[in-house]
Amino acid sequence: MMTLTSKKRSSRSRLAAVGVLALGLTLGLAGCDRALEVVDPDRVNPETLATEEALPILVASAIGEFQLAYSGGTGTGLSGGESFVSMTAVFTDELMGAGTFPTRTRMDQRDWFDVFDGNTSDIAYTNFHQARRAALFAQQQIAEIEGKNADWALMRALEAYTYVAFGEFWCGAVPFTELDETGATIEESQAPVGTAEMFNRAITRFEEAIATDASLDMAKIGKARAQLNLGQAAAAASTVAGVATSYQHNIEHGQTTSRQRNGLFRLFDAGRYTIADGEGGNGLLFRTASGVTATNTERNGGAGDMRVPYILKGNNGDFGFDFETLQYRQIKYFQDQSPTVLADGVEARLIEAEAVITSNFPAALTILNALRADAMTIMASRVDGYATLDASQGYVFPPALAPLTDPGTDAGRLDLLMSERAFWQFGTGHRQGDLRRLVVNYGRAVTSVYPSGAYPRQGGGLSYGNDVLAQIDFDEANNPQFDHSMCTTTAF
Amino acid sequence: MSARRLSTVLASLALGLAFVASPVAAQGVGSVTGLVTDSETQQPLAGAQVVITGTNRGTLTNQAGRYIVPNVPVGTYEVRVVILGFSQQTQSITVSAGQAVVANFNLSSSAVQIDGITVNVITGEAQRARELGTNNGQILIEDIPLASVTSLEDVLSGRTAGLVLNGLGGSIGTGQRIRIRGANSLSLSNEPLVFVDGILFNASIAAAVGLGGQDTSRLDDINPNDIASIEVLKGPAATGLYGTQAANGVLLITTKRGTSGASRWNFYAEGGISEMHTTFESNFRQLALRPGSDPGANPVNADGSVNFTDFSTCRNFNLATGSCVSSDVRTISFNPLNDPRTTPFEDGYRQRYGINVAGGTDRVTYFFSSEYLDQVGVERRWAEINTQERTTVRANITAALSDKLDIGINTSYTKNKIRLPVNDNASRGNMSALIGADTFRPADPDDPWDPVTNRQNFFAYTPAILGNDINLQNVDRVGFSGTANYRGTEWLSLNVTGGLDFASLHDNFTVQPNKIPAGQDTRDGIRTSQRSSNYVWTLNSSATVTRDVNDWIVSRTTVGGSYFNSKNLSTRCSGVGLIQGTFSCGTTTRTPQVDENFFQIITIGFYGSQEFQLNDRLFITGSARADDNSAFGENFGLQWYPNASISWVVSEEDFFDISWIPELRVRGAFGTSGLRPNFRQAVTLFNPNSVRLAGADVAAVNIGSTGNPELKPERTTEFEFGFDAGLFNNKIGLDFTYFTKTSHDALISRRLQPSLGLTASQFDNLGEVKNWGTETSLSWEAINTSNFGVDFQGSWSTFRNEILQLSPDGSVEPIIINRGEQRHQQGFSAGAYFLPTFTFSDANGDGLINADEVTVSDTAEFLGHVIPQWQGSFSLSIRAWDWLSISNLFEARGGNMQLDGTESFRCALFTMCRANNTSDSPLIEQARSVASRFHGTDAGYVRSADFLKWRELAVTINVPDNWLTQLNGLSLTFAGRNLATWTEYPGVDPEINEQGASTNFNQNEFLTLPPVRSYSLRLNYAF
Structure with missing residues (x-):
C-alpha cells in the first residue's frame, strides 16, 4: 500500500507539474507573434496614405505643414510658437521683444546664439523642410494616381515657396533632400544650395505649377517674389501683370489644433513681442506713422498707420511678459483664426511699382496712391474683422492715407516704395526679403537698413549684432556634406 | 530561432x-x-x-x-x-x-551580510546572499526611523552603495531621478525597474500638465510603512533574468507579511512641520546720482518705488564702459522670498495616522494596514498651492493550502490627491520672485486685478494670484498580486506569480476667469483635463528542480517564462472661456480640443538557470534569458541575455585559518540585460491633425515618428567582482565591489539633419556607453550589549561614465541638450557640460569688468560631469538600555557640476544680481556675469556641486518593559530631515534640478524650490 500510495502521489505530482507549467507557458505556446501584436489606434500608417482616397489628406497635410512653417503656431499648448512671419518680423524692424526668452532677445538683436546653443529659427527651418517634403510626397502621389492637376500645381507652388523662404532668411548654404520613387526620403546627404540657386529652383517650380494651372495666381506672385530677390524687377512685374488687385491667397488659421493657430496672435497674447517704432534707428515708424500726437493716440492705435492696426494691451497690464516693455499689440491678427495673406494683388501692384520706381516714378506713384486711396476696402477684405476693430478691440482708426508725393530722389523714391511695402505687408513675412534686397540689389549698407546701434532693452549696455541671415540648425551637421563653416550669417 | x-x-x-x-x-x-x-x-x-x-x-x-x-x-x-x-x-x-x-x-x-535572503521575482526562488555572485543592496525598513521619512525616495536616499537619487526639491509630491551605478542609456530612461510583491510597478507615469519643471512621483503612491524591505539589484550582472527592461537595475519592494502568532496591532500617529530654511539672494539695483541732484536724496521714494528723478540705474558693466558716470553710486536691494512682509513661505505641516495588524497561524498569516497622510507644503502663506492627501489600504495574506501548496495574495489601494505648484521655468511661480523687485512696496494680495500694483514685490504675480493656478492630480491605484508555490515533490517546486498594477489618474489644470491677468486665454479661464488608465500585467512562472547530485553537490535547475504587458489609455481635453465656478472642459466656450492617446508594450521572455552548490560554500550559476518585445523592429527577433556568477565562502574552507577574518566570501558575476525601445520608435507613423481650408477643418496628417525596422534593445553587459568580509568576530563587516558595464547597441535618439524633412530624431542602435566604479561598505557593531549598542554604517561609491561612441562610423554629431549647455559627446561622460570658457583681466585696473576685458574661447569646452563621481553616506545608531535609540544619516556626493541657471538669469538677463550692482563685487563674479550677458556663455555658472548633507536624525524613546504594562510597546520618536548642508556651491542648492525627475540628463537649477527642513513627532503603539 505504501508503495502504491507513493506512486500515486508521484503521478499526481507530475500531473500537477505539467498543469502549472502549461499554465505558465501558455502564452509562449499560444504563439509569441500574436501575443506581441499591438494595434495602435491613434496614429496613421504610411500604407494608409498610399491610396487614392488619401489624396485629399495629403494635399491638406502639405498645406497644413506650410501653414505651420510660414505663419502658424507650434504645438506648444496654449503658449505661442515661432514661424517665418514672426521670426522675420522680430529680426527686422517690425517687432521688438517684450519677453524674457534669451533666444528671442538675441534674434531681436540680430545676434544669434552659437549654433550649438540653438536658436529660435531652428524650428521653422525644420518645419519648412517638413512642409517641402509633404508637398513633394503629395505631388508624387497625385502624379501617380491622378496625373498632374490643379492640386499638383498647388503642391508644386507651395514647395517653391519653401525655397523662397529659405533663400530670403537662411544663410546661403541650405541642403535639400528628394524622395525616391516610392515616396521615401532619400537619406543620402545632399550638398547645400546657394541663395541664387534657391530662388532659381523656386522660379522653375512656380513655372511648372503655372504651366499646369494657369489660374494659380499665387504661383505667379511667388515667382515674381523670387525674381525680385534675384534683382529681376522688370521680369517680376511681367509675371504678375495679369493678377487682379483684389486677388488674395490666404493662409488660413483655426483653433481646432495648436498647429492651426495664427502664430503671431499667439505670440502677442503671450506677451512676447511689441510693435516696434523706429527700431535701431533705421526702423520704420510702425506705431507713430501718422504723426498724430493727441492724447492717448499711441494707446489706442490712432497715432499709427491704418495698415498696421494696434492697441496698447499688454500680456500683463500694459506690459509684455517681461513686465518692463510696454506691449503694443498688433490686432491685424486678433484671434487664432485670423488669416495671413501669403500673396495677393496688392503685392502684385507693389512689384509692378518697384519695376518702375526709378525708371518711371510717376507710374509707380500712381500705383501706390491707387492702393492708398482704396486702403479701407483692401484692408477690410484682407484683415479679419478689420472694419469693426474699433468696436471689438477699442481701436481708433488713424487718419485716412493721404496721397504720396515724390521725394525727389531715387533713394527717396526707393525708400518710399519700401515703406509702402512694409505697411501693406506688415506681419506677412515680406520685410526680411525687402531689407535683404535693399542691401543686395540696391547697394544699401546693412547698418543703414537693419536696426543697428545700441539695443534698448534689458538693462542697457547691449548692442545690435551683425547678423542679416539666420543660422542653420545645428542638427544639419549630421549631413556629411554640410558644415556650418559654409554658412555666413553676417553678409548676404 | x-x-x-x-x-x-x-x-x-x-x-x-x-x-x-x-x-x-x-x-x-x-x-x-x-x-x-x-x-x-x-x-x-x-x-x-x-x-x-x-x-x-x-x-x-x-x-x-x-x-x-x-x-x-x-x-x-x-x-x-x-x-x-x-x-x-x-x-x-x-x-x-x-x-x-x-x-x-x-x-x-554579524556585521557582514552574506546570509540575507533575496527572492528572485522572476523565478520566485528565495536565495541567500552567499549564493549570489553579485552585491545586492538591501534596505530593511525596520532599520529606518519612519518618522523622518516624507516619501519613499527618503527611504532610498543614502541607504546603499551605488544608488543615487538626484533632484530633491522642496515641493511635496514631486520625484527624483533614481540612478544605480551611473547611467547606461543616452536616450532611454535610466530609471530602474520597480517590482512590488513580484508585480511590475509603473513608476514612470508622467504628469499630464506641465508645471514648469517638477513632476509627480509615482513611488509616492506606496506607503513606506507597508514595506518590509527593498532589495536593490544594481545592474545586469544581477538582473539578467529580468530581461529586456532591467539594464538600469531593479528595486524589489516587498511589503510586510504576517507571522504566525497572536494578532499584533500597531498604531501610529505623526505630526510634523516643514520650514523653508534657505536664505535666498536679494534682488539688487545699483543707482547713480544724477548730475545736479541732491546728494541727500533717498534712492527709494516714500511709496517704495525707485527714485528715478534723482538717480539712474547704473550697473557695474555700465560703469565699466562709462555709459554712466558718477561719484555717488548706491545699491538698493530687496529679498521678496525671505522678507517677512512678502515671503510666500509659511511652515508646512504633515499629519499621518496609520494602523496595521499582523498575525496568523502555522498555515495562514495576514497583514492588514491602512494609513492616512495629509501634508501641506511651505508655499502656503497666501494660498496653499502644494498639498497632498493620501489614503492607503493593504491586505496581504499567505496560506499553506496543503503541505505542498502555498499561496500568497497581496492587494493594495491608494488614493492620492496632489496639488502641485508652478515653479522652475515658469513666470507664474513664487520662485520667480528671484527675478522680481528690488524695493519693498506695499502690496495688496486681495486685489488680484491690478498686477501693476501688486507685482511690485514680485516678478509677475503675487502669491495670492498664483493661488488661482490650480494643478491637481487625483490617483486611484490598485495593486493585486497572487503567488502560488507548489512543491510537487521533494525536488520539484513550481512557482506562478501574476498580478496587475492599475493606476487611474486624473490630471487637471484650471484657472477660473478673471483671476490671473495674463494672456487672453488665461483671463477668460482655462481648463485642461486628462484622464488616464494605466495597466501593467505581470505573469511569471517557473519550475525548479533541486537535487543532491552527491554528498557535496546540490544542483538547482530552473526554467520558466515571463510576461509583461504595459498599457496606457488616456483622454485629454482642453478649452478656454471657462464658465465661472465650473471645473470642466464641457463648460469652456472656445478653443476646445480633445485627444485620445494610447501606449502599449508587451514583453515575453523565457529562461533557464542552472546552479551548483558545492558544500554550501561554493556556488556556480549560469543562466540565459530570451526576450521578444512588441517594440523591437519588425526585422529583429529574439534577444538573448546570458548570465553567470560564482560565489565562494572561503572562510568556511578547512584551509582558511585567519582568526580575525571569521567570514570571507569572494564573488564575481557577469550578466547581460537590456533596455527595450519605446513605443512607436521602431515604426514610421503619422499624427492625425486638421487643417483649415475654405473656412472648414479638414483631415490631415504630419509625420510623427521616423521608424527603424532594425531597432533592437540596448544590451548592457556587466562584470562585477568583490568580497564580503567579517572582521574581528564579525564586529566589522566590510564589502567591496568593482563593477564595469558597457551598453552596446545603445539606442541613440540620433538627430536627423532637418533637410530630410523627417522628424527631428530617429532611434538607432549606434552607441556604446561605459560605466565603471567601486562600492565599499563598512559596518561596525562597536558595542552590542543588552543595555547599550552603537552601530556605524558607512558606504562609499565611485562612478565613472564615458560615451565610447555615438556611432560606429563617427557620423553622429554630438547631441546637444539642455539649451546648449550640455551634450553627449564621444570620449566624455554622458550629458557633460560643454560651453565656451572665458578668461578675464581688469586691464584698466578700475575694479570693474567690461565686455572687452573678458575673452571667450572659440569652441565649447568640457566643464564637468553631470553624473556624480562619488557618493558616500554614513549613519550612526545608538541604543541605550531598552528605552532610547538615536540614529543619524549623512550623505555626501560630488565630482559633478551644477549649472546655477537662476544666477545666470539674474545676472545676464535681468542684471539684478549682486555681481552687477555692488561696488565690492569680486572681479570673478563680474566676469561671470559679463561673459554670460555680453558673450553668451554660462561657463561661469557651472559650479561644483559637491555637498555633505545631514539627511536625518531620529530620537526614539520606548516605554521600558518594566514600566506600566499597559504602555508596553509605546514609543515616541522625534525626527528631523534635511537638517544641514555643507557645500561651496553658491546657488540655492547643489542637488535640485529644474526639471526634477522628468529628464534624463538635463541638470540645472532655475527658479527651483529648494529642499525644506522638516521635523516630526511620531507616537507608535504596538500591542
Whole structure:
C-alpha cells in the first residue's frame, strides 16, 4: 500500500507539474507573434496614405505643414510658437521683444546664439523642410494616381515657396533632400544650395505649377517674389501683370489644433513681442506713422498707420511678459483664426511699382496712391474683422492715407516704395526679403537698413549684432556634406 | 530561432525535467520545531528563515522566535537558519516518523551580510546572499526611523552603495531621478525597474500638465510603512533574468507579511512641520546720482518705488564702459522670498495616522494596514498651492493550502490627491520672485486685478494670484498580486506569480476667469483635463528542480517564462472661456480640443538557470534569458541575455585559518540585460491633425515618428567582482565591489539633419556607453550589549561614465541638450557640460569688468560631469538600555557640476544680481556675469556641486518593559530631515534640478524650490 500510495502521489505530482507549467507557458505556446501584436489606434500608417482616397489628406497635410512653417503656431499648448512671419518680423524692424526668452532677445538683436546653443529659427527651418517634403510626397502621389492637376500645381507652388523662404532668411548654404520613387526620403546627404540657386529652383517650380494651372495666381506672385530677390524687377512685374488687385491667397488659421493657430496672435497674447517704432534707428515708424500726437493716440492705435492696426494691451497690464516693455499689440491678427495673406494683388501692384520706381516714378506713384486711396476696402477684405476693430478691440482708426508725393530722389523714391511695402505687408513675412534686397540689389549698407546701434532693452549696455541671415540648425551637421563653416550669417 | 520555437523548446525542457527526475522516497513524516534567539541579547528573532536543506521545505520564525516545519519526511537533514545581521547556523537532525525534532538556534550577530535572503521575482526562488555572485543592496525598513521619512525616495536616499537619487526639491509630491551605478542609456530612461510583491510597478507615469519643471512621483503612491524591505539589484550582472527592461537595475519592494502568532496591532500617529530654511539672494539695483541732484536724496521714494528723478540705474558693466558716470553710486536691494512682509513661505505641516495588524497561524498569516497622510507644503502663506492627501489600504495574506501548496495574495489601494505648484521655468511661480523687485512696496494680495500694483514685490504675480493656478492630480491605484508555490515533490517546486498594477489618474489644470491677468486665454479661464488608465500585467512562472547530485553537490535547475504587458489609455481635453465656478472642459466656450492617446508594450521572455552548490560554500550559476518585445523592429527577433556568477565562502574552507577574518566570501558575476525601445520608435507613423481650408477643418496628417525596422534593445553587459568580509568576530563587516558595464547597441535618439524633412530624431542602435566604479561598505557593531549598542554604517561609491561612441562610423554629431549647455559627446561622460570658457583681466585696473576685458574661447569646452563621481553616506545608531535609540544619516556626493541657471538669469538677463550692482563685487563674479550677458556663455555658472548633507536624525524613546504594562510597546520618536548642508556651491542648492525627475540628463537649477527642513513627532503603539 505504501508503495502504491507513493506512486500515486508521484503521478499526481507530475500531473500537477505539467498543469502549472502549461499554465505558465501558455502564452509562449499560444504563439509569441500574436501575443506581441499591438494595434495602435491613434496614429496613421504610411500604407494608409498610399491610396487614392488619401489624396485629399495629403494635399491638406502639405498645406497644413506650410501653414505651420510660414505663419502658424507650434504645438506648444496654449503658449505661442515661432514661424517665418514672426521670426522675420522680430529680426527686422517690425517687432521688438517684450519677453524674457534669451533666444528671442538675441534674434531681436540680430545676434544669434552659437549654433550649438540653438536658436529660435531652428524650428521653422525644420518645419519648412517638413512642409517641402509633404508637398513633394503629395505631388508624387497625385502624379501617380491622378496625373498632374490643379492640386499638383498647388503642391508644386507651395514647395517653391519653401525655397523662397529659405533663400530670403537662411544663410546661403541650405541642403535639400528628394524622395525616391516610392515616396521615401532619400537619406543620402545632399550638398547645400546657394541663395541664387534657391530662388532659381523656386522660379522653375512656380513655372511648372503655372504651366499646369494657369489660374494659380499665387504661383505667379511667388515667382515674381523670387525674381525680385534675384534683382529681376522688370521680369517680376511681367509675371504678375495679369493678377487682379483684389486677388488674395490666404493662409488660413483655426483653433481646432495648436498647429492651426495664427502664430503671431499667439505670440502677442503671450506677451512676447511689441510693435516696434523706429527700431535701431533705421526702423520704420510702425506705431507713430501718422504723426498724430493727441492724447492717448499711441494707446489706442490712432497715432499709427491704418495698415498696421494696434492697441496698447499688454500680456500683463500694459506690459509684455517681461513686465518692463510696454506691449503694443498688433490686432491685424486678433484671434487664432485670423488669416495671413501669403500673396495677393496688392503685392502684385507693389512689384509692378518697384519695376518702375526709378525708371518711371510717376507710374509707380500712381500705383501706390491707387492702393492708398482704396486702403479701407483692401484692408477690410484682407484683415479679419478689420472694419469693426474699433468696436471689438477699442481701436481708433488713424487718419485716412493721404496721397504720396515724390521725394525727389531715387533713394527717396526707393525708400518710399519700401515703406509702402512694409505697411501693406506688415506681419506677412515680406520685410526680411525687402531689407535683404535693399542691401543686395540696391547697394544699401546693412547698418543703414537693419536696426543697428545700441539695443534698448534689458538693462542697457547691449548692442545690435551683425547678423542679416539666420543660422542653420545645428542638427544639419549630421549631413556629411554640410558644415556650418559654409554658412555666413553676417553678409548676404 | 523564432520566439515561438524557442518557447516550445524551453517548455519541453521544463516538462522533461518534471518527468525524468527521480523522486525522493518518503517513508513517513515527522516535524522540526525550535526557537531562534540572539546570542548576545537573548531576544527572540522573528522572521528568520528556517530551511531543511536538500528539500524545498522551510518556514519563518514567528514573533516569539519560534518555528515549526511539519511533514518532513523521515531522514537525516541539515537545518539551516538564516536572518540578515546574523551568521547563519546549521544543525544536523534526524527526523523520525511521527516525532517532533527540536532544534534551537542561538545566532551570533554579524556585521557582514552574506546570509540575507533575496527572492528572485522572476523565478520566485528565495536565495541567500552567499549564493549570489553579485552585491545586492538591501534596505530593511525596520532599520529606518519612519518618522523622518516624507516619501519613499527618503527611504532610498543614502541607504546603499551605488544608488543615487538626484533632484530633491522642496515641493511635496514631486520625484527624483533614481540612478544605480551611473547611467547606461543616452536616450532611454535610466530609471530602474520597480517590482512590488513580484508585480511590475509603473513608476514612470508622467504628469499630464506641465508645471514648469517638477513632476509627480509615482513611488509616492506606496506607503513606506507597508514595506518590509527593498532589495536593490544594481545592474545586469544581477538582473539578467529580468530581461529586456532591467539594464538600469531593479528595486524589489516587498511589503510586510504576517507571522504566525497572536494578532499584533500597531498604531501610529505623526505630526510634523516643514520650514523653508534657505536664505535666498536679494534682488539688487545699483543707482547713480544724477548730475545736479541732491546728494541727500533717498534712492527709494516714500511709496517704495525707485527714485528715478534723482538717480539712474547704473550697473557695474555700465560703469565699466562709462555709459554712466558718477561719484555717488548706491545699491538698493530687496529679498521678496525671505522678507517677512512678502515671503510666500509659511511652515508646512504633515499629519499621518496609520494602523496595521499582523498575525496568523502555522498555515495562514495576514497583514492588514491602512494609513492616512495629509501634508501641506511651505508655499502656503497666501494660498496653499502644494498639498497632498493620501489614503492607503493593504491586505496581504499567505496560506499553506496543503503541505505542498502555498499561496500568497497581496492587494493594495491608494488614493492620492496632489496639488502641485508652478515653479522652475515658469513666470507664474513664487520662485520667480528671484527675478522680481528690488524695493519693498506695499502690496495688496486681495486685489488680484491690478498686477501693476501688486507685482511690485514680485516678478509677475503675487502669491495670492498664483493661488488661482490650480494643478491637481487625483490617483486611484490598485495593486493585486497572487503567488502560488507548489512543491510537487521533494525536488520539484513550481512557482506562478501574476498580478496587475492599475493606476487611474486624473490630471487637471484650471484657472477660473478673471483671476490671473495674463494672456487672453488665461483671463477668460482655462481648463485642461486628462484622464488616464494605466495597466501593467505581470505573469511569471517557473519550475525548479533541486537535487543532491552527491554528498557535496546540490544542483538547482530552473526554467520558466515571463510576461509583461504595459498599457496606457488616456483622454485629454482642453478649452478656454471657462464658465465661472465650473471645473470642466464641457463648460469652456472656445478653443476646445480633445485627444485620445494610447501606449502599449508587451514583453515575453523565457529562461533557464542552472546552479551548483558545492558544500554550501561554493556556488556556480549560469543562466540565459530570451526576450521578444512588441517594440523591437519588425526585422529583429529574439534577444538573448546570458548570465553567470560564482560565489565562494572561503572562510568556511578547512584551509582558511585567519582568526580575525571569521567570514570571507569572494564573488564575481557577469550578466547581460537590456533596455527595450519605446513605443512607436521602431515604426514610421503619422499624427492625425486638421487643417483649415475654405473656412472648414479638414483631415490631415504630419509625420510623427521616423521608424527603424532594425531597432533592437540596448544590451548592457556587466562584470562585477568583490568580497564580503567579517572582521574581528564579525564586529566589522566590510564589502567591496568593482563593477564595469558597457551598453552596446545603445539606442541613440540620433538627430536627423532637418533637410530630410523627417522628424527631428530617429532611434538607432549606434552607441556604446561605459560605466565603471567601486562600492565599499563598512559596518561596525562597536558595542552590542543588552543595555547599550552603537552601530556605524558607512558606504562609499565611485562612478565613472564615458560615451565610447555615438556611432560606429563617427557620423553622429554630438547631441546637444539642455539649451546648449550640455551634450553627449564621444570620449566624455554622458550629458557633460560643454560651453565656451572665458578668461578675464581688469586691464584698466578700475575694479570693474567690461565686455572687452573678458575673452571667450572659440569652441565649447568640457566643464564637468553631470553624473556624480562619488557618493558616500554614513549613519550612526545608538541604543541605550531598552528605552532610547538615536540614529543619524549623512550623505555626501560630488565630482559633478551644477549649472546655477537662476544666477545666470539674474545676472545676464535681468542684471539684478549682486555681481552687477555692488561696488565690492569680486572681479570673478563680474566676469561671470559679463561673459554670460555680453558673450553668451554660462561657463561661469557651472559650479561644483559637491555637498555633505545631514539627511536625518531620529530620537526614539520606548516605554521600558518594566514600566506600566499597559504602555508596553509605546514609543515616541522625534525626527528631523534635511537638517544641514555643507557645500561651496553658491546657488540655492547643489542637488535640485529644474526639471526634477522628468529628464534624463538635463541638470540645472532655475527658479527651483529648494529642499525644506522638516521635523516630526511620531507616537507608535504596538500591542
